[in-house]
Amino acid sequence: MLFLQLFYTFFKIGLFSFGGAYSMFALMQDEIVYRQTLMSSAEFLNLMSLGQLTPGSTCINAATYCGYTVVHNAGMSDGMAVLGSITALIALLLPSFIIATVFCRLLMRYVKSPVMLSIMSGLRPAVVGLMLAAVSFGLFNKENFSSLDVNPWYFCVNMFILIASFIGIAFMRISPIRMICWAAFAGLMLL
Known part of the structure; x- marks a missing residue:
């Protein structure tokens, strides 16, 4: 059941994260720490820092570490925790893969249409807002400072x-x- 919850949570995060790592961190923290309480705020901030310090995409690293930690915190073995990492990683990447594949085909066909240009113009301020929320509310707290x-x-x-x-x-x-x-x-x- 925990693996289904992990898959659903990270699929949802991957589906609604626009703007990269910082907007994704805000969603990740909200879902994993506050809504589902799968880990503490301090654990999440440590994993986020570790995700930024290790090579590769910070989102992918953080999701992998989160998946491992959630399963490990549930008292399962290290092997199952690795499976938790893989579950979180696949769930996080799957929406992007599907959307990118579909949008690539649509974008190539309708790249100059006023509707597509309007959609992209509307997304830009939302992405900036998500990034500011992640930085201001997610990072400026007692665990960090x-x-x-x-x-x-x-x-x-x-x-x-x-x-x-x-x-x-x-x-x-x-x-x-x-x-x-x-x-x-x-x-x-x-x-």
């Missing part, structure tokens, strides 16, 4: 790393890989 009340040093160091990373990538055009390495080093030295 602590709070001034609980641990002022941890909070200030994390805010410094956040601001320095943003300025470094957005304005100074420093490589994100280099910023990740520097942030890890700063965390190691300061936290």
Whole structure:
């Protein structure tokens, strides 16, 4: 039953995720952590971070880790947890595969039609909104930054790393890989 629930959940996430990883993370967190309580918020944020740090697509990595963790948390063996990873991965990718195959054929036929252009224009702001929601509500929390009340040093160091990373990538055009390495080093030295 857990595998069917995993398949359904990740199929739904894959079906309604427009805009890439950050919009998908918002849906993933809502479904897995808040609605179905299959894992804690701290576990999800750790897996999301791990998904971003490992090579490959962050969405695919996070779904794979989530599938494994959910099955492992249910008390099943590591072999079954690997099956949970595979289930989540296939379920996440299947809607994209189906939609891309169908849309590719339709897009080639109706690429210049006003209806298709209107649909694509309507999707763009929704995608930006999903990404902002994922960043603002999903990531700015006590698990990632602590709070001034609980641990002022941890909070200030994390805010410094956040601001320095943003300025470094957005304005100074420093490589994100280099910023990740520097942030890890700063965390190691300061936290």
